[in-house]
Amino acid sequence: MVRELKIVPIKNGTVIDHINNGLALEVLRIINVQSLDKDSTVSIAMHVRSAKHGWKDIVKVENMELSPRKVNAIALIAPTATISIIRDFKVQSKRNVDLPDRIVGVLKCPNPNCITHQPEPVESEFAVESRRPVVLACAYCERVVDDFRQHLA
Amino acid sequence: MGGASVAPRMSLRGRDVISIRDLSREEIEEILAAGRRMIPYAEGSKVSRPLADQIVAMAFFEPSTRTRLSFESAVQRLGGSCITIADMSATSMRKGESLSDTIHMLSGYADAIVIRHPNEGSARLAARVSAKPVLNAGDGAGQHPTQTLLDLATMQEAFGTLAGLRVVLLGDLRFGRTVHSLAYALALFGADLVLTSPPTLGLPEELKAPLEHLGAKVTTEPDIARAVADADVLYVTRIQKERFPDEAEYRKVAGSYRIDASVLAHAKPRLIVMHPLPRAGEIAAEVDATPHAAYFRQAFLAVPVRMALLDAVLGEPKRKG
Ligand SMILES: Nc1ncnc2c1ncn2[C@@H]1O[C@H](COP(=O)(O)OP(=O)(O)OP(=O)(O)O)[C@@H](O)[C@H]1O
Ligand SMILES: [Mg+2]
Ligand SMILES: [Zn+2]
Numbered sequence: 001m002v003r004e005l006k007i008v009p010i011k012n013g014t015v016i017d018h019i020n021n022g023l024a025l026e027v028l029r030i031i032n033v034q035s036l037d038k039d040s041t042v043s044i045a046m047h048v049r050s051a052k053h054g055w056k057d058i059v060k061v062e063n064m065e066l067s068p069r070k071v072n073a074i075a076l077i078a079p080t081a082t083i084s085i086i087r088d089f090k091v092q093s094k095r096n097v098d099l100p101d102r103i104v105g106v107l108k109c110p111n112p113n114c115i116t117h118q119p120e121p122v123e124s125e126f127a128v129e130s131r132r133p134v135v136l137a138c139a140y141c142e143r144v145v146d147d148f149r150q151h152l153a
Numbered sequence: 154m155g156g157a158s159v160a161p162r163m164s165l166r167g168r169d170v171i172s173i174r175d176l177s178r179e180e181i182e183e184i185l186a187a188g189r190r191m192i193p194y195a196e197g198s199k200v201s202r203p204l205a206d207q208i209v210a211m212a213f214f215e216p217s218t219r220t221r222l223s224f225e226s227a228v229q230r231l232g233g234s235c236i237t238i239a240d241m242s243a244t245s246m247r248k249g250e251s252l253s254d255t256i257h258m259l260s261g262y263a264d265a266i267v268i269r270h271p272n273e274g275s276a277r278l279a280a281r282v283s284a285k286p287v288l289n290a291g292d293g294a295g296q297h298p299t300q301t302l303l304d305l306a307t308m309q310e311a312f313g314t315l316a317g318l319r320v321v322l323l324g325d326l327r328f329g330r331t332v333h334s335l336a337y338a339l340a341l342f343g344a345d346l347v348l349t350s351p352p353t354l355g356l357p358e359e360l361k362a363p364l365e366h367l368g369a370k371v372t373t374e375p376d377i378a379r380a381v382a383d384a385d386v387l388y389v390t391r392i393q394k395e396r397f398p399d400e401a402e403y404r405k406v407a408g409s410y411r412i413d414a415s416v417l418a419h420a421k422p423r424l425i426v427m428h429p430l431p432r433a434g435e436i437a438a439e440v441d442a443t444p445h446a447a448y449f450r451q452a453f454l455a456v457p458v459r460m461a462l463l464d465a466v467l468g469e470p471k472r473k474g
Contacts, residue, residue, distance in 0.1 A: 109274075111273055111274075113271075113272055113273050113293050113294070114272065114273050114274045115252070115270075115272040115273065115274035115275040115277075115278050115292075116274060118251075118252070118272055119251060120251050120252055120253050120278060121251065121253055122253070122278055138274065139277065140273070140274025140275075140277045140278055141272075141273035141274035141277075141292075141293075141295055142172065142273075142274075142295065142296070143273070144359065
């Protein structure tokens with residue numbers, strides 16, 4: 001097996017691999033680098049040759065594990081991504097991201113008059129109407145979203 | 154208890170009705186059939202009190218006289234009583250209370266809540282907060298399912314069926330979401346749709362495909378005379394001034410979509426003209442006296458249709474024996 005470590009190996013952390021070509025920066029936005037621990041080094045490889053999908057991006061973050069909500073957000077923009085948890089330099093677990101039936105809190109409703117934009121104790125929520133292509137509908141106002149990348153919260 | 158209690162199935166009992174899509178075709182048919190049976194009770198010539206001892210809260214966060222009064226009439230004709238906030242924007246909202254809190258409180262005061270609110274999705278939020286059933290009486294430009302039900306009831310009363318009807322939807326088909334719900338329901342029942350609108354206010358493309366998917370024939374006919382020629386129903390909606398860059402443009406378009414006797418001269422004798430009211434010049438007063446005018450009947454049918462829905466959601470189940 002050829003070890004594909006274009007960037008420094010990490011001891012503990014998370015590797016998001018097989019990100020659709022060009023979307024590493026979007027993934028970083030979801031991870032929210034500012035919010036990370038001081039000791040979390042983030043490395044990115046963009047436009048890397050992939051055995052499976054032509055070209056891909058990779059993001060590696062030390063000392064961090066992704067919340068389910070962030071995994072959902074990544075699933076939305078990069079459906080082919082895999083998430084590997086690294087412990088003591090070894091891949092401890094690896095899984096594909098998958099889009100749940102409902103997405104809570106990840107996107108803002110594109111309808112400015114939607115009740116979710118009012119000062120109510122409510123989180124945004126979208127039902128996944130179709131997966132390929134991804135089409136979402138606001139669980140409150142029913143607004144259909146297909147350009148969800150613009151509406152990440 | 155009289156014969157008005159409908160409740161043919163328990164399916165709607167205790168349910169929220171937020172969008173016409175919350176109702177199956179069979180449930181819509183049930184409500185329409187029950188609505189027909191409710192007519193003498195709505196007129197007051199028969200009396201039944203399936204909502205006796207029940208309280209329905211009217212939570213109107215923006216004024217809407219017609220919808221509120223017809224709901225209040227429906228509740229009282231069924232023997233129930235109402236607590237009404239005619240314009241909530243003047244009271245608690247100004248004090249900064251959230252919709253969620255207001256609904257939470259109201260669900261402790263009443264057995265069901267009828268809500269009208271300026272934000273889309275508000276009724277769905279209310280339904281999640283409320284322990285009692287919530288009926289959506291219009292959420293901003295969103296859903297207004299009882300309007301769709303009474304529109305269907307009006308057509309069904311006039312023609313005995315909805316299948317095969319040729320229905321012209323005229324006016325703002327782009328932003329008028331009530332028209333979107335109606336188009337969906339008509340397609341569900343096998344009607345064919347003719348879309349007549351100013352070029353900038355056409356039905357959004359993404360809404361057309363689902364209608365065709367339901368089996369409806371959908372045609373676009375910007376020319377009113379041609380659209381009306383072989384139509385059974387002419388459904389007229391308002392064209393709002395805000396949708397136009399200037400007053401002159403608005404008046405030109407609005408004028409070209411005005412319905413008067415000359416537009417109806419070549420219509421089928423049984424064509425009915427409908428309008429959700431209030432009208433603002435879209436239909437000339439001279440049409441009122443013609444057999445085509447169905448909009449006042451449509452306004453009346455709001456009461457028996459809302460009675461049928463309230464009874465299905467809240468009415469006492471018929472006791473056996
Ligand atoms: N210690 C480490 N530090 C940084 N990245 C690592 C480390 N170990 C593995 N990885 C990365 O984690 C991901 C999963 O590792 P794995 O060994 O399963 O890769 P693989 O065999 O290339 O599988 P695939 O590419 O099909 O997901 C890969 O992107 C790999 O480069
Ligand atoms: Mg690999
Ligand atoms: Zn929304």
